[in-house]
Amino acid sequence: MTPPGRNTTTPQTPGRTLGEPIAITGPGGDWSRVHADLDRHASAVLYARVDDWRPERAGGPRLRALLGRDWGRFLELTHPDVRTRFASSRILLKFAAAKVLDVPPRTVELGYAGSGRPYLRGYDGVHISLSHTDELLLVGLATGGVIGVDAERSDRKLYGPGLGRHMCTPHEVAEIEALPDDRRDPALVRLWTLKEAYSKAIGLGMQFRFTDFGFRSDGTPTELLRPDGTPGTTGEWTFGTYGIDVGESYTVSVAVGDAGFGTTAETAAGTALDISIMDALSEVLGSDEGGDDGSDDWW
Structure with a gap:
């Protein structure tokens, strides 16, 4: 992927500063800039290609655990591209939130407001936003305020x-x-x-x-x-x-x-979902059914 820098950046408005979007090429990508932007700007914007986060890389049971409550919605989608984009965007969002909260991705649980806006269930210190179109995935994270992203x-x-x-x-x-x-x-x-x-x-x-x-x-x-x-x-x-x-x-x-309450200095959380629930789910689902490249990055 080519990082931003085509001289199309709009000057930012007064108030908070914003960092440029950060390319994340997979679970093993460089997440240090995400933490740096949250420390400096109290927000971070990540982008990736769908191919970097294709759901089949997680394997069957692992994918189900990663998607959590979104598993049912995933199964209801019939168009292959739409289904892949839906899963990839949620996986990227969960990995991003997990890096900020310092918890395993499978323990991050997403909720949805009536408007469809996603939020982190059980943890309101980090606000999130999600957008995806064609091959682009986009995630926004913010502390001490709300965030919206679109592409x-x-x-x-x-x-x-x-x-x-x-x-x-x-x-x-x-x-x-x-x-x-x-x-x-x-x-x-x-x-x-x-x-x-x-x-x-x-x-x-x-x-x-x-x-x-x-x-x-x-x-x-x-x-x-x-x-x-x-x-x-x-x-x-x-x-x-x-x-x-x-x-x-x-x-x-x-x-x-x-939001007027200052930024959140400490974002790490013990867990965004009871780890015992996820351990029990993993036991019921059994071992991975394939699609794993041998790396633990997706778990």
């Missing part, structure tokens, strides 16, 4: 009739229409990912109309804006947009909100 193909076509009805505020529409033709779609992809990231961070997802809030369309640093283009926040949010290349080019946006 889209950089070449996605979004410009067309109805921007003001479905996606953009009046201020954004005016700015987009003033741009040269070749800059409209990239600007709209940036706006879309920023709005998705913010909506995920506040836990509303698509329930929050994208025409009710906005950002600057020219890529300059900005706080959240009202529909008329005036500031809508007073510094409690930090936003950033990055370019990532994993064979295809993607636009990634991050939204981090400060």
Whole structure:
């Protein structure tokens, strides 16, 4: 994978600082930057390719233990690519959370709010966010505040009739229409990912109309804006947009909100799930049925 650095990084807003997304190429990847970013920025964003986290590498019983409550959802999916992407994204998220909490990945249990937003069951010191599209997996982690992440193909076509009805505020529409033709779609992809990231961070997802809030369309640093283009926040949010290349080019946006209680200095937890439960599950499932390369990284 090629690390970020295609001169597409958007200047960050005041408040918290953000580190650039970190490439994680598998369980044995370099996790030191994740800890460093959490120490420095109180947040970290990880990305990977689906192929680096394919679920069959975990093996049958191990995969079931890793997915936990998501096992049923995994079995219900019928399209092979969708199924693989679902499992890979959850495994990456669990490994990332496990590294932060200093627990085995199989003991991390995910819960989901009514909007579908994931959270760590039994541990609220670290906030998480998840996005995946095509071959890209994206995970956000934050302490002392909420986080949302989103990614889209950089070449996605979004410009067309109805921007003001479905996606953009009046201020954004005016700015987009003033741009040269070749800059409209990239600007709209940036706006879309920023709005998705913010909506995920506040836990509303698509329930929050994208025409009710906005950002600057020219890529300059900005706080959240009202529909008329005036500031809508007073510094409690930090936003950033990055370019990532994993064979295809993607636009990634991050939204981090400060809860006002400071960051969490100690994230390690005894466990996010009773280890005895997982040990019992492993005993019932028995030994691995294959698909293991002999490494314990996936367990």
